[in-house]
Amino acid sequence: MSGIYIHIPFCKQACHYCDFHFSTSLKKKKELLSAMAKELQLRKNEFENQTIETIYFGGGTPSLLVAEELQLLTDAIYKNYTVSAYPEITLEANPDDLVRSHHPGQASGLMQSSTVFRDLKAIGVNRLSIGIQSFFDDDLKAMNRAHSAHHAKICLEEARSFFDNVTIDLIYGMPEMDLKKWNANLDMAFAFEINHISSYALTVEPKTALDHFIKQGKYPPLDDHLALEHFRHLIERSEKQGFLHYELSNFGRPNYFSKHNTSYWQGKPYLGIGPSAHSFKGNQRSWNVSNNTQYIKAIQGDTLPRTVENLSLTDRYNESVMIGLRTMWGVSLKKIERDFGADYAEHLERDSQKFIDSGLLQMSVPGSGVKGSDRILKTTPKGIFLIDGMASDLFVLD
Incomplete structure (x- = not known):
């Protein structure tokens, strides 16, 4: 058994803490999606004896794509690979994409966002990973997130009406997030009765906006003691809510662990498609070039733009x-x-x-x-x- 990871390298804007590969320009989106579909075809022999049991759309921001664009990639997977009868298909999403037309009091907006959820279900997505990060507008602004606290709450309310398997991301350890505020974030997450939480300490990656702001004195330095206090409260409170702390950053109720990510931790092979995506199989790891233009050009020329490492x-x-x-x-x-x-x-x-x-x-x-x-x-x-x-x-x- 194995999984396929699809890296969608587009975002509306750059979060201040993020160092993943992405572009805020969608000019080459059509070319890139075609190249990714072709990479799936070019690499099918690597996994011809494997059954694909998980498909994961990560990024970047996969929810920037419409259902037809996602369908292009799932069709390429089903055409070229053996897929299990009931694969876990996860889509990472931002709240503002899922409820992008919704405004308080506008029924038409609510109908539009419901259509988004229905379209995702129609193409086989059965697990949503929603990047909430915080339920407070000041935190979201500090991170340079595109959504608001209102978006987050409306999104989760609707998502839970369409999907049973919903996970959210939360960030802890922000210098201006005291324990009371962190517990309020957890209260809100538990109130929506979601079944999985991925939570990460805010970290400073080199050359990110956050790194620059801290060095310039425009943002307070991170406090490891505060992060540890937040983390301990997360563990204690999630366990009381019936979650199992099954991986350092992941908490799930029984039967709701991420099958895709668990396969990573169990050493199963996986195929990474798209710019910067990583793959692993047996004694070998590889990763694609982190440049959209170079990636497209190589794939169009029937060349895999990757670096291969043989593991001792x-x-x-x-x-x-x-x-x-x-x-x-x-x-x-x-x-x-x-x-x-x-x-x-x-x-x-x-x-x-x-x-x-x-x-x-x-x-x-x-x-x-x-x-x-x-x-x-x-x-x-x-x-x-x-x-x-x-x-x-x-x-x-x-």
Whole structure:
């Protein structure tokens, strides 16, 4: 089983914190979509023995496309690949796109936005990932988001009437977001009875507007202690609402985990289509050029504009440790030994002991007492905010 990720590299405007590849110009949209459909055709042999069980439209802002444009890409997938009977098809969306014609008191606007949801369902989308980020206008303005708090609330109200599987993104750790405000964001999210939340700490990526503003003293520096406080409240409150914290940044009710993203964390192969998209299969990773014009030109010339990296055994081990510690499933020592050899398993057990002793990691033994029981290395609540640092310390260096 595997998945397909489609990167739609267009946005209305640049969020101040974002460093993903996108363009605010739609001039080459038609050419690009045609090139992406062709890339799907050119690469079908790479996955001819795979069944596609998830399709994910990410970006950028996929909701800038109309249903017919999305249909062009799904048709190319079904034409060239074997797709499971009931694939998970996710679309990342911004509230202002889904309710773009709606204004308070205008029934015609409500009808238009309902049509958008119906059109998405008609082409097979069955999971919406909505970039809410915050339910407060001042936060959205600080991030340079295109939607308003009103858009966010109207969008979720309508989305929940059409889709059962809805996830939202929320950002925490903003310097001007106190704990009361963060809890109000969570209250609003829970009130809509959504089944999944992806939540990320605000981070400063190089060369972003946020990076520039902080350096110029136009925006306050980030506070790790505040972010940690927000994160702990998120964990505590989501668990009380019946969510499982199944990955560092992801919280889902049972049966509502992201199948697509879970496949990444389980090391399943996936195909990335479009500028900057990444792919993975076995011992190989590749990524497309992060330039729309170069991408289009290469694909039109029947050339794949990508860089390919062959992963060593050590590369794969390090990635398994990093990914495993981020999830509720942890890292299986038995699987590490089976996939990479006894030396790697012994290294992991030996080097993790200091983190176990300090209460940051724990070693659980499912089926304790049974001969040959596995041992699972997991992060404790105390260590969960320190995963990246611990994982890198457990890496094997070539």
